[in-house]
Amino acid sequence: MxxxxxxxxxxxxxxxxxxxxxxxxxxxxxxxxxxxxxxxxxxxxxxxxxxxxxxxxGWTFTTLILSHCVLLYSISLVKLRWLCFLAGLTILSTFKMEPFISWQV
Structure with missing residues (x-):
């Protein structure tokens, strides 16, 4: 592997x-x-x-993913590329932070 x-x-x-x-x-x-x-x-x-x-x-991670999608969609309605890019990077970083890591198990 x-x-x-x-x-x-x-x-x-x-x-x-x-x-x-x-x-x-x-x-x-x-x-x-x-x-x-x-x-x-x-x-x-x-x-x-x-x-x-x-x-x-599970439910917790599904809710996390859906909330990330709603947040990114809401920010994209502003139509500022730099803000969308910054929000995307911030959301990606949350997958490696607590408590989100414990929800992925």
């Missing part, structure tokens, strides 16, 4: 039980949405993404 690649280590150590769910769900939802309702594909992908994070990480 490549220990230098953080994402590889995370998926194959922490989320080993959820890999099949995540990959098969991605393929199945993509096919179903493409055939039945391509106009609602983004909503179904959003629902699947939230469900995948909820199953693999």
């Amino acid at each position: 490549d220990t230098a690649d953080f994402e590889w280590v995370m998926w194959f150590s922490t989320f080993r039980d959820h890999i099949l769910f995540a990959l098969s769900g991605h393929v199945i939802f993509a096919k179903i949405c493409s055939m039945l309702a391509p106009q609602h594909r983004s909503l179904v992908y959003m629902g699947y993404g939230i469900l995948a994070v909820l199953v693999s990480m």
Whole structure:
């Protein structure tokens, strides 16, 4: 296993039980949405993404991710690139701070 690649280590150590769910769900939802309702594909992908994070990480981390998304979206409405960049870096740094690290377990 490549220990230098953080994402590889995370998926194959922490989320080993959820890999099949995540990959098969991605393929199945993509096919179903493409055939039945391509106009609602983004909503179904959003629902699947939230469900995948909820199953693999729990309520607290799902709430953290959703709050980060809402915050970044709200800041992007201001349309100042430097503010969006600064907010993005700040939000990324929160993933390595307490108490957020303890929520990722």
